[in-house]
Every structure is written in C-alpha cells, then in structure tokens.
Amino acid sequence: MxxxxxxxxxxxxxxxxxxxxxxxxxxxxxxxxxxxxxxxxxxxxxxxxxxxxxxxxxxxxxxxxxxxxxxxxxxxTPVSAENLAEVIRLRVELEGMALREAIQHGDIAWEGRILAALHQLNRCKRSARSSIEEQEVWELAHRAFHAELIAACRMPLLQQFCATLHDQSDRYRRIFLKTHTPDRNVAEEHAAIADAVIKRRVREASAILRAHIERTGRNIQTALDHGLCST
Amino acid sequence: MxxxxxxxxxxxxxxxxxxxxxxxxxxxxxxxxxxxxxxxxxxxxxxxxxxxxxxxxxxxxxxxxxxxxxxxxxxxTPVSAENLAEVIRLRVELEGMALREAIQHGDIAWEGRILAALHQLNRCKRSARSSIEEQEVWELAHRAFHAELIAACRMPLLQQFCATLHDQSDRYRRIFLKTHTPDRNVAEEHAAIADAVIKRRVREASAILRAHIERTGRNIQTALDHGLCST
DNA sequence: GCGCCCCCAATCATCGATTATTTTTGAATC
DNA sequence: GATTCAAAAATAATCGATGATTGGGGGCGC
CATH class of the missing domain: 1.10.10.10 (Winged helix-like DNA-binding domain superfamily/Winged helix DNA-binding domain)
Incomplete structure (x- = not known):
C-alpha cells in the first residue's frame, strides 16, 4: 500500500x-x-x-x-448508499478487531504515540471557516490518529484493509459533509477512545470506536440521500 | 478485482x-x-x-x-510464518462474517448453486497421481465452491477481501502442500459445510468453516516450518 | 592492507508514436 | 420518423526507443 x-x-x-x-x-x-x-x-x-x-x-x-x-x-469509483453502508460496516468490524489486538499487544511507547497523535490532532483548528490548508492538516492528523490506534495490532494485512476502508469512508465524508459543520464534539470522542485504549479497556474502547464510526456513517448517509435525490 | x-x-x-x-x-x-x-x-x-x-x-x-x-x-511476494498466520486468521474472521450474512440473505436459488458447486467439486478426482490438469480443475472447482458459499452476503467489498485472502492462502497450500496427499476427508468437510448452510444453522456452519480453514492452515504451517528450516 | 569514491553495466522508468478498439455521426432504408 | 449500417472520429492499448537510477567493481588516497 x-x-x-x-x-x-x-x-x-x-x-x-x-x-x-x-x-x-x-x-x-x-x-x-x-x-x-x-x-x-x-x-x-x-x-x-x-x-x-x-x-x-x-x-x-x-x-x-x-x-x-x-x-x-x-x-x-461511483458512490452509493449500499457501498457506504458496507464500508461503514466493515470499518466497524475490522477496525474493531484491529483495536482489540492492538490493545493486547501494544506497549508503553505505543500509548505515548497515541497521546502524541491525539495532541497533534487537537492542535488543529477545524471549523467552517478554516482554510483549505488547515482542513488538509486536520485530515492528515485525523488519519494518523486512527492509524496509530491500530498500529500495534501486528497484523499488516488487516491494517492495510483498514486503511483502504478509511480512505473510502473519508472520501464520502469529505464530499458529502463538505458544508456540514461538525455537529458533535468529535474531539471528545477521540479523547475518550484514547483514554479507554490506554487504560486497556477493550470492550469500552471498541464500543466507543464503533459508535464513533457509525455516527459519522449515519451523518454521511443522511447527506448522501439528500444529495442523490437533489441531483 | x-x-x-x-x-x-x-x-x-x-x-x-x-x-x-x-x-x-x-x-x-x-x-x-x-x-x-x-x-x-x-x-x-x-x-x-x-x-x-x-x-x-x-x-x-x-x-x-x-x-x-x-x-x-x-x-x-515472499512468504513467512507470520504472514500465513495472519492470512488464516483473517480468512476465519472475514469468511465467517460473510457466511453469516449469506445465510441470512440467501434464497433457494443460492442453495441450489451451492449444491451444484459441491457436486462439481466432488466430481473432480484428486489424488497424488492426478494429472496437473485434473488438479487445476479441482482448484477451480474448490475456489468456486468457497466463493458460492459467501456469494449471497450482499457485501461486494467483503467478498473481494475474501477472494484476495483465499488467493494468498491457496498459494501457500499449493506450494507447501505440493507433495502432501490429502490426509483428511476434505470432501466430507465441504459437504458438512454445505449441509449446515442450507439448513441455515449459522453457528454450526461458521464453526465447521472455521475448523476447515484452520486445519488447512496448521498443515501448511507445519510444512512451511520444515521447508524454511531445510532451505 | 583497508576504506572511500567514482565510473560502468544492468535495470527500471518514462516518453512519443503506432495500432486496435470503441463510440459517434450521418446517410440510406424501411 | 425511427432504425440500421458504415465510415470517421475519439479514445484506449501497445510498442520500441530514450532517459534515469541503482549496485557492483576497480582505482586512488590514507
């Protein structure tokens, strides 16, 4: 990859x-x-x-x-509601699996890298009036944070699958939630995931991650339905 | 793909x-x-x-x-015990998920296609003295059977992932179990899977499939360990 | 004698032009 | 007016040749 x-x-x-x-x-x-x-x-x-x-x-x-x-x-590649649903579903399953493995295998240094990635992500300004460059920086940091969460899972193929799915999911989000200002406190969700991961609470961590992914999925799906109707 | x-x-x-x-x-x-x-x-x-x-x-x-x-x-692409282990692990998880979905969504026609694929597979002779062409035919039928099992899952991306993983797994098997005559009654395992699937016994079907994949994986892993040592 | 640098052969990456395929267009026919 | 066929335009696929990059081997200084 x-x-x-x-x-x-x-x-x-x-x-x-x-x-x-x-x-x-x-x-x-x-x-x-x-x-x-x-x-x-x-x-x-x-x-x-x-x-x-x-x-x-x-x-x-x-x-x-x-x-x-x-x-x-x-x-x-065209988009469709079905494809989005599958991407979200697979992200939940695969990132969940990867996260559980990562929590099991990760060491202290990995915890540090998660906190670092989270910090980097939180330092990015992100609002409706952010410049394109700022948004781009946020996207990179966001991607890096999610990648770091599962980086310790010792399953390179799985990480690759997750990266592919994340790409596809991000494309939907960036296209269909373009004008949509962040309605919820995403930063808090990220912090909650990182916290649960570092405390090695497997169930809690994967539950929050699942909710995080599915919530985004629902928002995109709504926008997509409207977008496809109006076009 | x-x-x-x-x-x-x-x-x-x-x-x-x-x-x-x-x-x-x-x-x-x-x-x-x-x-x-x-x-x-x-x-x-x-x-x-x-x-x-x-x-x-x-x-x-x-x-x-x-x-x-x-x-x-x-x-x-080089091979390694770690890679093989991951391929097997992911096959178990992903094909399992796909199979559960397929059982949920599959209709009667799909059951028919499974039986047809199974029949086609059983008609292939496969022994140590089979010709290359016969082995090739078996490989195709085998692949087709496994593909049909999950064909009704309505998740094209997942099917693609499964196909990729199956390819990789087959490469290991064909290279490292080349001389190895089939030690177990694989045909019976296939029949058992098909039976459980058609009877819509989700747990039983995925359990047999898991065992089927993992057993093959262990056989390859053994051969691989020996092969890598002697080389 | 040992290590470093430069040059040469091997090999990969890129280009511009040519060939094959698909799609469009337009005229003739029903 | 719609349909079908054929030629032409557009576009994709392939080729052979040219331009970079790498890795190894010999020469030079220390």
Whole structure:
C-alpha cells in the first residue's frame, strides 16, 4: 500500500507522486464520483506520459478510488448508499478487531504515540471557516490518529484493509459533509477512545470506536440521500 | 478485482490475460516466493512489451502476490510464518462474517448453486497421481465452491477481501502442500459445510468453516516450518 | 592492507508514436 | 420518423526507443 502520510520524499517515482496527487483530487472531491478519466486530457493536465498515469490509476484501483473497465477506460469509483453502508460496516468490524489486538499487544511507547497523535490532532483548528490548508492538516492528523490506534495490532494485512476502508469512508465524508459543520464534539470522542485504549479497556474502547464510526456513517448517509435525490 | 474463473473470453486486454498467466505461475509455484522479476526477461519470455507487463504486475500487487519497490523492481511476494498466520486468521474472521450474512440473505436459488458447486467439486478426482490438469480443475472447482458459499452476503467489498485472502492462502497450500496427499476427508468437510448452510444453522456452519480453514492452515504451517528450516 | 569514491553495466522508468478498439455521426432504408 | 449500417472520429492499448537510477567493481588516497 502506498504511504499516505509522507509525500514521497526522495526515491519517488513519477507514478508514485501521481498516485498521491490523484488520491487527493479524488478524496477532496475535485474529481467527483463517476467522472470519466480521459487519459489524453489527464496526460496533458498533469504533464506526464501515459505509462506512469496508467500505473497510478491502476494503483488507485486497489484502494477502490478508481474503477477500470477493459478497453473502456477509467472512472472515479461511483458512490452509493449500499457501498457506504458496507464500508461503514466493515470499518466497524475490522477496525474493531484491529483495536482489540492492538490493545493486547501494544506497549508503553505505543500509548505515548497515541497521546502524541491525539495532541497533534487537537492542535488543529477545524471549523467552517478554516482554510483549505488547515482542513488538509486536520485530515492528515485525523488519519494518523486512527492509524496509530491500530498500529500495534501486528497484523499488516488487516491494517492495510483498514486503511483502504478509511480512505473510502473519508472520501464520502469529505464530499458529502463538505458544508456540514461538525455537529458533535468529535474531539471528545477521540479523547475518550484514547483514554479507554490506554487504560486497556477493550470492550469500552471498541464500543466507543464503533459508535464513533457509525455516527459519522449515519451523518454521511443522511447527506448522501439528500444529495442523490437533489441531483 | 480481476475475475479468476473466466479466462478473459472476448474483450480481454493483453494486460488482463497476462494477469491470469502470471497469477497461475505464482500460485502453482512456478515462480517461487521471493523471486526477482526481471522486466526485460519477462518481456522476452511472454512476448509482450513493457507497458502491459507493468500493468499486470501492478494489478497482482493488489492481490498481494507481487511486491513492488520503487526504482528497484518487482518480486514475487515472499512468504513467512507470520504472514500465513495472519492470512488464516483473517480468512476465519472475514469468511465467517460473510457466511453469516449469506445465510441470512440467501434464497433457494443460492442453495441450489451451492449444491451444484459441491457436486462439481466432488466430481473432480484428486489424488497424488492426478494429472496437473485434473488438479487445476479441482482448484477451480474448490475456489468456486468457497466463493458460492459467501456469494449471497450482499457485501461486494467483503467478498473481494475474501477472494484476495483465499488467493494468498491457496498459494501457500499449493506450494507447501505440493507433495502432501490429502490426509483428511476434505470432501466430507465441504459437504458438512454445505449441509449446515442450507439448513441455515449459522453457528454450526461458521464453526465447521472455521475448523476447515484452520486445519488447512496448521498443515501448511507445519510444512512451511520444515521447508524454511531445510532451505 | 583497508576504506572511500567514482565510473560502468544492468535495470527500471518514462516518453512519443503506432495500432486496435470503441463510440459517434450521418446517410440510406424501411 | 425511427432504425440500421458504415465510415470517421475519439479514445484506449501497445510498442520500441530514450532517459534515469541503482549496485557492483576497480582505482586512488590514507
């Protein structure tokens, strides 16, 4: 899986950097779900040749952000209420499993990293009037916090699945809750999860995480229903 | 995800057919874990250009059969006891979840398809003296049976995860249990699963499936430990 | 003799052009 | 007016060649 946090520092191949750029464009909704991705035009607008572009799109297909049909090109993966429901459901199950494992295996240093990630996240301003850059920083910190929660689970494949699902879930949130100001105190929820995790309260932690994910899911689902009706 | 059953009938792009050929080569152990995949030599031996080759390898990376390192080429994903353990663990959890959902949602036609798949599977001869082709047919039927069990779960993403994990698990089995004659009556286990599923006995079905997966896992793990020591 | 640096061969990454496929368009027919 | 077929335009897939990057081996200084 491509690293989402570090922006390809040294040994970055052109394809890899493209993956990052395209991922951001899709996640933030610059490229809306269902959009056809014309190769020639993309080649022109990104200033690259077809080979790295194809490779980047192929890698994004793995993350479920792009859909390929042989001989018929690429498009941004469409959205649907059913797909969102499945993403949320799987996030609950898989992140829950990962969290339980992490609590079982994590050491003190891991607890420290969770607190650090939480602190970093809380330092991000996030309101309706935040600049794009500020929001972007919050997204990164938010992603990092959730990743850290399950980082100690010793199951790399599972972490990868969770990352993929989180990507897809974030895309929905960022597109359909774009105008939606945070209605609930998300920061408190994060703090509660971190607290329960560090106190090694397995049941409590996974219950809060589940609620956290499902609440977000319901909010998106509502917005999605309205959005799809009006379109 | 690429279709594993149909061998790219009509609108097959060169890359797609390559994916199938390479997947088979890796799954059956012609290309052993860890092998470096030299692009030039492969280009020559498959008689294609670099573009479709790269694309095929990229798609196989998604399935976890090939590992890419920027600027340093491709290699067949290595194996390890830890990885195998995680694959088995995740198969148990995810296929279990999928099976429970399928039992809940499946209709009569689905039951019929399960029985059909089981029948097809039982008609395959499988012994130490089977020809390669016969073994290949069994592998396909086996895969189809397991896929059918969870086909009614209404969770396409979950099915995809299961398919990926099954691929990885099958690779281990086919490489490390190559000489190993089936020690137990696998056919009976399959019949028992199908029976429990059709009788809608959720707990019983998932318990048998779990045992089925874990037993195979233990056998592979044993062979793997010996194999890795002797190498 | 040992370690470091630079150069060369091998190999991966990228490009621009060519070929094959799909989609559109437009004219002829029913 | 709708339908069907064929040619043309658009677009995707593939190729062969060119431009980077890496890793190994010989030469130089210490």
């Amino acid at each position: 491509t690293d989402r946090t570090a922006e390809a520092p040294s040994s970055a191949t052109l394809s890899s950097t493209l993956v990052g750029r395209l991922r951001n464009a899709i996640m933030r909704g610059d490229l809306m779900p269902g959009t056809r991705l014309n190769l020639d035009r993309m080649r022109a607008s990104f200033g690259v040749s077809l080979s790295p572009l194809r490779e980047a799109l192929c890698r994004l297909e793995n993350d479920g952000l792009v859909t390929i049909v042989d001989q018929r090109g690429y498009r941004v | 690429t279709d594993r059953t149909a061998e790219a009938p009509s609108s097959a792009t060169l890359s797609s057919t390559l994916v199938g050929r390479l997947r088979n080569a890796i799954m059956r152990g012609d290309l052993m874990p860890g092998t470096r995949l030299n692009l030039d030599r492969m280009r020559a031996s498959f008689g294609v250009s670099l573009s479709p080759l790269r694309e095929a390898l990229c798609r196989l990376e998604n399935d976890g059969l090939v590992t890419i390192v920027d600027q340093r080429g491709y290699r067949v």
